[in-house]
Amino acid sequence: MSTQTLTETKPEPKVTLELALEHGLTKEEYEKILQILGRVPTYTELGIYSVMWSEHCSYKNSIAMLKTLPRSGGRLLVGAGEENAGLIDIGDGLAVAFKIESHNHPSAVEPYQGAATGVGGIMRDIFTMGARPIASLNSLRFGNLTDKRVKHLFKNVVKGIGDYGNSFGVPTVAGEIYFDDCYRDNPLVNAMAVGIVETNKVAKAIAKGLGNLVLIVGSSTGRDGIHGATFASEEISEASEAKRPSVQVGDPFTEKLLLEATLEAIGQGLIVGIQDMGAAGLTCSSTEMSAKGNSGMEMNLDNVPLREEAMTSYEILLSESQERMLLVVKPENEEAVSKIFRKWDLEVSVIGKVTGGEFVSIYQNGELKAKVPAETLVLGGGAPVYHRETKEPTYLATVKQFDPGTLPIPNDFNAVLLKLLAAPNIANKGWATRQYDSKVRSNTVAEPFSDAAIIRLKGTNKALAVKTDCNGRYVYLNPRRGAQIAVAESARNVVCTGGLPLGITNCLNFGNPYDPEVYWQFKEAVGGIGDACRVFETPVTGGNVSFYNESPDAAVYPTPVIGMVGLVENMRHVTRNYFSNPGDIIILLGKFGEEVGGSEYLYQATGKVIGDAPGLDLNYEKRLQELCLKLIRAGIITSAHDVSEGGLAVSLAESCMGSGQPIGAAIERLPDGIQRLDFALFGESQSRIIITVRLDDLTRTEDMIKSDDIDFTVLGQVTPEPRLIIGKAINIPIESARSAYVNAIPTLMSE
């Protein structure tokens, strides 16, 4: 426990402009602080402003753009930015809380802990609201898997996610993993959590009620993660290695105890307000809760349980030690709350009280260390808001000059297909997902890496369909349309499993916002997300922006990851993405396209990411999805799988490999007028779903498709013989497809 009263703390550095600049603040920002306080800030106050006004906490360079997104409507109960996570009503008195967040920078220097604490942080955002986490997803990007360092990052990020989630006891059910050279030094590690809460038991992140007590619960506070938020607001460089101490250390066991204790306390109605301590720790939680409640707060740091000696007020306030929560409770409930947390062997300590006025005042050793108006620190209050300069990137003209006609037609389509199935971006990700407990709590219906994961809601006949999506190559080639596609595909995945898309959370991974070309990408991508979400009626419930994803060479591809949550109204609607009945008729919903821009096929053939992103008509996409869901709800569809990376041929091969029993497909009919068969089979045109129906239902299906005016092609039939046959172009045993698909990543990882 704390022995600090016995030990002299170091003298504090003198606060100057130079010191402020070292803290990542600008000259203008420092002057604004002088103006707000009417004096030079103390060292502790400088620390507080620097983290609260860091990009990570303040969203200063993104918030103006984010406000253009549709952030209300539909079944939204809590809008973006109002609480720790968004909240959507799903009926039966239940709501789903979900959010995605990045942990890219910590994972770049310390992949295991970086990824683990990414999972831990997002889980706390969910259970802080009183919701029990029921699913974990992650969206990962790494460099080329032949690179030794990339293998190290991949292996340890996966282990970190697994070890944290497995122990914490939440199933890791879905996600995506992509490999591209641009992510070599700066991997992307985005973690998403989904939770369920009874609508009348939602907790708020607010400090109110004069004289109410402020409690810190959970782990004790150490020096780990100090300035993690500031670190996340810089580019990765060789100096980053020295920031390893900025990475926090995770303890899933304590988090599990914290979860159970927190839900118990919230469930018994003992909590006025609660916020988890993530980025900027005690500083962020106390000032945000105060600002939200229009309250002041007084805290005495002598009462914060510490795990290290002689910690200064600066260090305690900026520590990002994990597995901690800040609670506001009525004095009469303090004993009951303490009893619950002690039952779970957790620290609990009263560290302050809610006061009138606007100031958060912080004392240590009887000295006033900081006195700051809460409102001036927070997003939506006094935190800076910038509109950055934009400039269309010059590379766009170059990449679009590509003429696909110059690409030679391959001789051996079988070889192309096998190569695509073995491409790490397409290949089976079981090497990673088998390390995740995807079944704990026994609610997981579909397997990982089906079109979307299905989590049933026990006690109802409903389920959630959840998925993350983003093809960074498309966004690189065409930021606006690439972002639209990310939303469209995540919705399509949810629809293919039988769910109605309800809302999204997003994690916007971009380069340095002060680079006008990067900011142009950002602005366009946010615009694209907005376009798509308005058409699909899926509001943005919140999320996270991660800038400064750069390494010495260049920025990563702009990667706005979309986390989509949908509702399966009836468990009967749950639809698999693989063939299981020989004799079923295979139908392509949507148009036959020949677009290869940004495709894996083009990358395999040329080693380049070139061309334009595939076209997308949002209204057509929406009508296509509505039709697919209508067919599913009518009980007609026996499988549905969207066409994405690798195109039609890869999707068909995937559908033949899913069931584990020997099954194949024979595609005899391809539409007339195909210019390039390789583009038709391997191109990545959007708005396409492969469905199967029973032969008896074919006429009925065709009538329904026609009446909705959606293009379709009856492709062929599911066969008992385990071969994939596509016209005269492709004829391979499913076993060789499976071998290429399943062995690719394990082979690379064992080299």
Place this chain on the structure above:
Amino acid sequence: MSKLKVGIVVFPGSNRDHDAQYAMESVMKLETRLIWHKEGSVGDVDAVILPGGFSYGDYLRCGAIARFSPIMTDVVRFAKSGGIVMGICNGFQILAEAGLLPGVLLRNESLKFVCDFINLRVENNQTRFSSQCNQGDVLRVLIAHGDGNYFAEPDTVKRLEDNRQIVFRYCDERGNVTKESSPNGSINNIAGIINEQGNVLGMMPHPENAVEPVMGSSDGRKIFESLVESFVYHSLSA
């Protein structure tokens, strides 16, 4: 006979306590009671389940701390007096640490956590946990562990084999016990064992995650049905 009552011990860090409760209560229609690890007695239950999870975080050897939980004294008493005790995954590790079952669970040979459906061959259907299976039945059940690599000294393994205390072995889809079919490197592909008296079972796989088609398999039901049946049989013969 009145409803069987199953006690499920909740250690700090248990995370399949709810899975076990759901399987027992909602699927098997038995009565359940969650027993907090700080309690001194298992109470008036007919059987005790030590569920899966990471008790105390398992930062030390798995199950090594949990065996010292207050409740464990009474679990040992309950087992010694013939009470039915079933340890699943982390529960198996705890039973081994507590000395109620021989051997230890080492790190998986791959050094990786593995979550997947695997096949189990029923090696002895004359037990209170397997009577509703046929000898040699292949059950499809989930595993989810990083430390499931069963090991014991050769004479202990021989004794287990001779006494037919090995109830389940990892096998392939056709029931062949091969090295490749073991997900963790367990000696003799051992997946589940009983004590000499036959009232304590430890198994790494999760039958509670295989009790409904929606879970991907219902084969785990046979294990719980055997448990229920054994009480019917015992109460009739009593």
